[in-house]
Amino acid sequence: MITISHLSKSFNKFKAVSDLNLEIKNGEIMGFAGLNGAGKSTTIRAMAGIIFPTSGTVSIDNNDIVREKVKASKHLGWVPELPNFEVNAKPIPLLKYYGGFYEYGAGELDKKIKELMEEFGIYNYRNRKLKYYSQGMKKRFSLIAAMIGDPDNYLFDETLNGLDPQGVKEVRDIIINLKKDGKSVFLSSHILSELQNVADKIAIIKNGQLIKILTREELVNLGSSGIKIHITNPDKGVIDILSSFGETSLTGDYYFIKKGGNQDPAGINKELVMKNYMVDYIGRENETLEEYFLEMVK
Amino acid sequence: MNGFLYDIKRTLTGKFTIIIVILLVLITGLTAYSVGVTSNSSTPGSVAIVMPYMNDTGHNLTISDYAINGYGAPVSGLKISSQLENFTGNGTTYVHIKGTTGSNGYFNTTVPYNSSTNYNYNIYLSYNDGSSVGLRMGVGFSNGHMSNYSECCIQQSYSISYSHSNGYSLYTANVREKGDGSAIKTMIFNRNYTSSTAPLHLYYNTSSTFNTNVYPNSNLNTKNVTGYGTMKSAEYTVILPLSIRNNGEYVNLYLANGTSGSTNVAPVAFTSFLYVDNNPGIALQGALVTFFGVLFVPILGIFSAYFYYSKDRASGIIESVIVRPITKGKLFLSRFIGTSVSFLAGIIIALAVADIILEHYTGAFISAGFFTEMLAGYLIEAIAFAGIIYLASQFIKSQGAVLGTGIGLLFALGFMWQVISGALLFLLKIKSTTSVYSKDSLILNAFSPSYFPYILADYYKNAFGTVTAASVGINIYSVIIIGIVWLLVPAGIAFYFTRKRD
Structure with missing residues (x-):
């Protein structure tokens, strides 16, 4: 010991x-x-x-x-x-x-x-x-x-x-x-x-x-679960759209909407596609230790 | 095994320790060899000293030549070619005598004798191989007894004198004690000894100048001399308690037949000789003290400390040991003691090898005193330099910087120290002809471990340049203090910091 x-x-x-x-x-x-x-x-x-x-x-x-x-x-x-x-x-x-x-x-x-x-x-x-x-x-x-x-x-x-x-x-x-x-x-x-x-x-x-x-x-059960999204043609408008579904952050190329509020991946995908964004990945995920660690020490 | 002892053992059996010992042996061995082969002293075993004795036996003159070697042992097989000169009123006649000494060292012969004439007896001698050796007396014979008139071919420390007084026919020969170059063995032979011969008492003293005051039959005050012993036989061996400190002094020997313990006695024989310490340690010390003492031993101390401690500390290797069940202080001590013991072993082995080489060439071993003095001087010097590097390692973190510091110290405290101290004395405007210069020079020498062997040698010989060591403050106390300071202070401070600092 x-x-x-x-x-x-x-x-x-x-x-x-x-x-x-x-x-x-x-x-x-x-x-x-x-x-x-x-x-x-x-x-x-x-x-x-x-x-x-x-x-x-x-x-x-x-x-x-x-x-x-x-x-x-x-x-x-x-x-x-x-x-x-x-x-x-x-x-x-x-x-x-x-x-x-x-x-x-x-x-x-x-x-x-x-x-x-x-x-x-x-x-x-x-x-x-x-x-x-x-x-x-x-x-x-x-x-x-x-x-x-x-x-x-x-x-x-x-x-x-x-x-x-x-x-x-x-x-x-x-x-x-x-x-x-x-x-x-x-x-x-x-x-x-x-x-x-x-x-x-x-x-x-x-x-x-x-x-x-x-x-x-x-x-x-590390960190909060949420929706992880990758868009091939992102711009500043993406954050505005995603923020309406919950607290949104950008880590690397991935957007992450923290758990809470209306978080139906299909609905989020529909909203992005209607605004001509090309979504190549969307899914529910838990925050990784790395993300948690970086959040803690920043 | 206890970690502390284990680390000492590892240091002692390390490759660098073996290299240290080999280098020490090589350098001192080669130095001893060069001292030995250039030594001009004959091997005592090959020296012959011949003492003739002539006795009137009626119509014959009995001649008895006794030969001893440089150790005082009888010489057999020595060829003696001699000539007896008979001085008559009609001129001089010559008798040529040839012979060889027997196993007891004697060559005896008899020639016709005419009591009305005087004789001189001259000896020429050589060994069987024909080589010329030794020391011989020429003696005269008249009125029934001998008198010396010359001695020939004195070699180095050997000497012989003859005295005929009060019926004693005494030879005093100074030879060497086997294996001890410092000791002068004085052998006294009474050539006409009989069982009724009265005993002789031996006294001695030393003087800085040749003593001409006391000759046989003058009164000798025994309070001014030291009693040695009593001669009750034909042969008496005397080894006076002289040392390197008596080097250059005259030794006066008195043989008296008065009552032992009397205040005034009348010597029947007196001899005075210059004491020259022929210990090969003197020559070895002189040869070692420059290159070996000022350059090699500092290198030894610095690099041993570097390899056994500083390098490991600076590179972080020592951390792999510190995490073991041992404290930093004990790890330091184990390395330092291991290094010191390796110096001790190396110097002892090196001096022992040098001793054997010197004995081979000069016939004498280094005296225990010289051996100890050289061992102590170089050991303390090496430990002092190692201690300084151990200390520097507490503050210097890179291997390069530690080595650089070591090389700088080698320059400053080693072979540049005389220049530095000379410059300091020059800046202080101290004239080299003054006694203050000697003292200040000595004080500055005390600040460099490279010069501790010099100070110790000065103390041992009681000589500092042209003055006595004691007169400039080199005494047992100052030598011990300087030695202890160099032995303990750098290492002690380093030990303190290693326990207190990361």
């Missing part, structure tokens, strides 16, 4: 994270979303014990990451966005080095390393230096490095970035398996659809402040 209590972090006068409170329970996946510079990585780095909080605390299984660093770190695995390991090293010696910080008996560490490397499909490349690994292989190595101490809590910082669809699926499956094993997972990602797929909750951060925690129920 990870508990963040009133966490703030400032760099000189810039407040990167402000009074953040979160709790990630065992067997729970919490997504963490925010625009670039919102404070996601700063939060994760403070949670991992890499940087010191300006105020507030982070507890890993009730061990303070600053005051009880050694105990807290034993229960924590961190998968960074970019590889931060010695790329000139070969995987097994480096994993042995990392594993040396944990309490393994004679031979146990070697066995653990072999198991994890086989599980993640890189054991056959064990004699290759890490700098010759592909992006996906490096990511898998990072996952193994995080799991080497068999911690109960995981931090994934934009781990899905740079992965091909196969890689994204693999990491998603790993995260779901960790949840099944009762581990707590904190997952920051720009790929919101993936967060929506795996997270039990999604915390949204803006300018260093937590602005919303979406639960699974809220994710399922």
